[in-house]
Each structure stands twice: as C-alpha cells, then as structure tokens.
Amino acid sequence: MHSAKQNTLTENNQFEIETVREEIKEALLNNDKSLAITKIKELLDKERNTPLNIAITGESGSGKSTFVNAFRGMDNREEGAALTGVVETTSEVTPYPHPNYPKVTLWDLPGIGTTKFPADKYLERVGFEKFDFFIIVSADRFRENDVKLSQEIQRMEKKFYFVRSKIDNDLRAERRKRNFSKEETLRKMRENCIQGLRDLDVEAPQVFLVSSFELHLYDFSLLHETLDRDLPEHKRHFFLPTVPKCSSSSDC
Ligand SMILES: Nc1nc2c(ncn2[C@@H]2O[C@H](COP(=O)(O)OP(=O)(O)OP(=O)(O)O)[C@@H](O)[C@H]2O)c(=O)[nH]1
Ligand SMILES: [Mg+2]
Structure with missing residues (x-):
C-alpha cells in the first residue's frame, strides 16, 4: 500500500x-x-501451493477473534471457532486455516498493549515477518494503539487494511438520539478512521465498517472484494465471500 x-x-x-x-x-x-x-x-x-498468511490484529476486545470466525464463515459458538469473550481472551498467536483454501491461514493475534504483549514490543513478539499482510480491527474511536500499530506496520513495509468493528453496537446506541441518521453515523465513523490514518501519512487509507454479527450489512463484502482485487493475479478468487451461516444478529 x-x-x-x-x-x-x-x-x-x-x-x-x-x-x-x-x-x-x-x-x-x-x-x-x-x-x-x-x-x-x-x-x-x-x-x-503458495501460502498466504493474514494477521488479524488490534486492541484486546476489539473483536479480532470474532472477525476471524466470521471470515471463515463460522459462528463464535461453533466447534473449532476461535475463542471469544468479554474479558481478555486470546493470549497466543493462533493460526486458523481458511476452510475453503488450506494454503490461506488467518492468524488470530493477542491484543496489542496487554502485559504479555506491550505496544512497543508487540510486532516483534507476534513475529510480524511471517505475515503477508495485516487486518487491524478497531472498535470505538481511532485510538493510540491503532496509531502505533499502523505506524509500525508501515515501518516494517507491510500492508494493512483497517476494519472498524462492532458497527451494530454503535448504530444501536446512536439510534437513541434525536435526529438519528444511519448514513451520517456511518459517514462519521468512516471519516474518523480515515482521518486518523491520513494523519499518519497513510496515502490511501483502506477503511471498512464491519459488524461480524451482520455480515450482509456495511462493508464486509466490500472488504472481500478489495482483498480479491488487491491480491496478485494468481491468488485471485481466494477471497470471494464465504457464504455466512448467520446473516443477522438474532441467529449468531
Ligand atoms: N455487537 C458486536 N459485538 C462483537 C462484535 N465482534 C465482537 N464482538 C464482541 O466483543 C467481545 C470481544 O470479542 P473478541 O472477538 O473476543 O475480541 P478480541 O479482539 O479477540 O479480544 P482479545 O482476544 O481479548 O484480544 C465479545 O463479547 C464479542 O462477542 C461485533 O461485530 N458486534
Ligand atoms: Mg481474541
């Protein structure tokens, strides 16, 4: 990038x-x-036979493991799904093969800025070299750890995509306000991330608004299409969307 x-x-x-x-x-x-x-x-x-290693990274609790499961077309409760939780959950760098493409591995990373993985040693400790590119998962605002991660990944001359997660939560909360506009809320969230990345000199920030519980909404499909398009020709079609088993928050 x-x-x-x-x-x-x-x-x-x-x-x-x-x-x-x-x-x-x-x-x-x-x-x-x-x-x-x-x-x-x-x-x-x-x-x-060309392996592709994708690291899913971000702060603890931002929804990385849930995103890994969604990306694999799985629900959090399924056997073999990455463990998820309301408290710090992932403590090891864990590989998950893509169900349709065994050469594609999604690496579920522990959160940046935890005691075992402090921000300044994070990329080194997770072994950044083995990853072909990163997906930064961030909930809420564009935070200091997002800044650090984006800067470090750029410094390592690797590529990243930015996923603003848990969009369903934000929209639910904003809906309680007077003059609620879904489009305006989505625009503001997108703009906040894009601006945060532009401030870090990222030329063309790639930001995707995602709810891992509502894959049919927002930018989940666009993210797949973008990955598909960006990959070198011989890896094309790896990322055509896996049909999600759940399509609404009620059945996930
Ligand atoms: N509403 C909503 N909740 C989500 C979403 N993604 C994750 N969550 C919830 O957020 C919490 C944390 O999710 P995890 O996937 O475990 O987060 P993580 O980033 O892997 O956390 P660590 O492993 O501790 O770093 C869980 O309770 C998930 O159910 C989402 O898109 N929408
Ligand atoms: Mg996790």
Missing part, C-alpha cells in the same frame, strides 16, 4: 512464479506448445 517493497506474498514464491510466467511466454513465442503446457501446469501447481 505504501511502498514498492510491500508484498502480499512471500517474495521467494512470487519470484518463482514470475520466473515460470516468463518461461511460458518464451515457450509460446518459440511456438513450443508442449513446453508451454508443462510450464502452465507447473505455474498452477505453484499458485495452489
């Missing part, structure tokens, strides 16, 4: 894939169909 060095895939894999692509072009130019077919098969094989 911020520099040419940033990559969503490990550079080695990408290099190998580029090499095979070049070999295919050359085989086609030389009219060597049989070599081209062999190389195309090799390319498809490499693409299938």
Whole structure:
C-alpha cells in the first residue's frame, strides 16, 4: 500500500512464479506448445501451493477473534471457532486455516498493549515477518494503539487494511438520539478512521465498517472484494465471500 517493497506474498514464491510466467511466454513465442503446457501446469501447481498468511490484529476486545470466525464463515459458538469473550481472551498467536483454501491461514493475534504483549514490543513478539499482510480491527474511536500499530506496520513495509468493528453496537446506541441518521453515523465513523490514518501519512487509507454479527450489512463484502482485487493475479478468487451461516444478529 505504501511502498514498492510491500508484498502480499512471500517474495521467494512470487519470484518463482514470475520466473515460470516468463518461461511460458518464451515457450509460446518459440511456438513450443508442449513446453508451454508443462510450464502452465507447473505455474498452477505453484499458485495452489503458495501460502498466504493474514494477521488479524488490534486492541484486546476489539473483536479480532470474532472477525476471524466470521471470515471463515463460522459462528463464535461453533466447534473449532476461535475463542471469544468479554474479558481478555486470546493470549497466543493462533493460526486458523481458511476452510475453503488450506494454503490461506488467518492468524488470530493477542491484543496489542496487554502485559504479555506491550505496544512497543508487540510486532516483534507476534513475529510480524511471517505475515503477508495485516487486518487491524478497531472498535470505538481511532485510538493510540491503532496509531502505533499502523505506524509500525508501515515501518516494517507491510500492508494493512483497517476494519472498524462492532458497527451494530454503535448504530444501536446512536439510534437513541434525536435526529438519528444511519448514513451520517456511518459517514462519521468512516471519516474518523480515515482521518486518523491520513494523519499518519497513510496515502490511501483502506477503511471498512464491519459488524461480524451482520455480515450482509456495511462493508464486509466490500472488504472481500478489495482483498480479491488487491491480491496478485494468481491468488485471485481466494477471497470471494464465504457464504455466512448467520446473516443477522438474532441467529449468531
Ligand atoms: N455487537 C458486536 N459485538 C462483537 C462484535 N465482534 C465482537 N464482538 C464482541 O466483543 C467481545 C470481544 O470479542 P473478541 O472477538 O473476543 O475480541 P478480541 O479482539 O479477540 O479480544 P482479545 O482476544 O481479548 O484480544 C465479545 O463479547 C464479542 O462477542 C461485533 O461485530 N458486534
Ligand atoms: Mg481474541
């Protein structure tokens, strides 16, 4: 998102894939169909086997584990779902395979700024190098820890998307006010995050308003589409939305 060095895939894999692509072009130019077919098969094989590691990060309680479950098309109560809770819950960096794409791993991270993971040592302790990109999950306002995370991820020359979570909660609370406007409330929340990121020199902040309990509303689908679009060509279609098992807060 911020520099040419940033990559969503490990550079080695990408290099190998580029090499095979070049070999295919050359085989086609030389009219060597049989070599081209062999190389195309090799390319498809490499693409299938390219791992993608996505870190879900943010403050404790911001809704990271719930988001991981939603992303995997699961409900918090299902067996195999990441544990969620009203008190600090995730204390280890935990991998969850994507149900449809075994090479895609979602990493549920502990909250930034807890005793075990203080803000200044956070990225180092969670082992940031192994992640291809980050999704920062933030509830409420754009906070100091969001600032620190965004800055550090940029400094590490990695890419991130920003998810403003628990939108259902905010709308429910705001609805009690006179002159409530859903559109205006959503606009203000989006603007607050975008401005917070712009103040940190993020050129084109990617902000998504999400309720992990109401996946059919707000920006959840847009987030999937954006990830799908941003990924290098060979990883396309990995992120076409998993059909959620629950579509309203009442059945989640
Ligand atoms: N209303 C609402 N509640 C949510 C949403 N996402 C998470 N929650 C609730 O927020 C609380 C914290 O969610 P978790 O997913 O455990 O948060 P976390 O960021 O993983 O927390 P730690 O593991 O402690 O860092 C739980 O009670 C969730 O049910 C959401 O989109 N809407
Ligand atoms: Mg958690």
